[in-house]
Amino acid sequence: MDSVLSILSSVILFVYNIIATVVVWIWDLIVGFFSFLADIPITQYSWLNAIIAFVILMVLIGIINSVISSIKAKARAAEEEKARELRRIKEEELEKEYRIARRKRWEEENTCPECQAIGEFVLDRTEEIDRYDTNKEVEEKLANGKTKTRHIKCTKVVEREHYHCDECGYKFTVTLEARELD
Known part of the structure; x- marks a missing residue:
């Protein structure tokens, strides 16, 4: 699950970076084309709009990336908790088996060969x-x-x-x- 989320996060980030770059290029082409047609020099406002659009896209990419990262972190934490619980259960079972084996060995070692009394x-x-x-x-x-x-x-x-x-x-x-x- 962790590797799937990691791959998904990388793919989404890559796609949004490509989209942001393409949108900025298209914006620059449109502004440049109409400036050329109107024989008007490119103004600061068109560049400012392009920069604002780029910044907005980068913020959206950052938000999406943080959401995906938090989902991955929660999934990883859940998997770690599950693994800890399984280890705890296994350790408890091993401890129980050890105590039973130790008790049997103690009874064997502490049983009177004559009367079979245990620990007397x-x-x-x-x-x-x-x-x-x-x-x-x-x-x-x-x-x-x-x-x-x-x-x-x-x-x-x-x-x-x-x-x-x-x-x-x-x-x-x-x-x-x-x-x-x-």
Whole structure:
């Protein structure tokens, strides 16, 4: 729709420019012809009339062009609003699907294998299995706008959490991924 309005606006502007030019030429020919026939020099008034006619035509072309531009802008705004609404709906659907999948995964991960109770686990204790020093890449921004990569030392720890089911008393452990200590 936007491209059709754009083409239509260009065609109308082109046609009105041609019409304005032709009208001015015809006006000049008529004035010149009758001045020649009457052997009267061309007066300032005939040129003034031609200029006034030209200005009126240009104003009309400008008005028509602004009307077409506002129609195009409204159509573009409506299309953008429609696209935003479709994106919002799609994002809401994806968020809903993600929440459902996350809930299913949480239920699978938090279901007692013995009694099938969901989320009835109690953390008994946390035990540190391993602690090690490692290097980490950090990018820092310099005053001149460039970035510099540095390697800094950090300590990581691997932990094991001990749980029991509040319903049946089933005990199990979970080994967590290595995390960085502050």
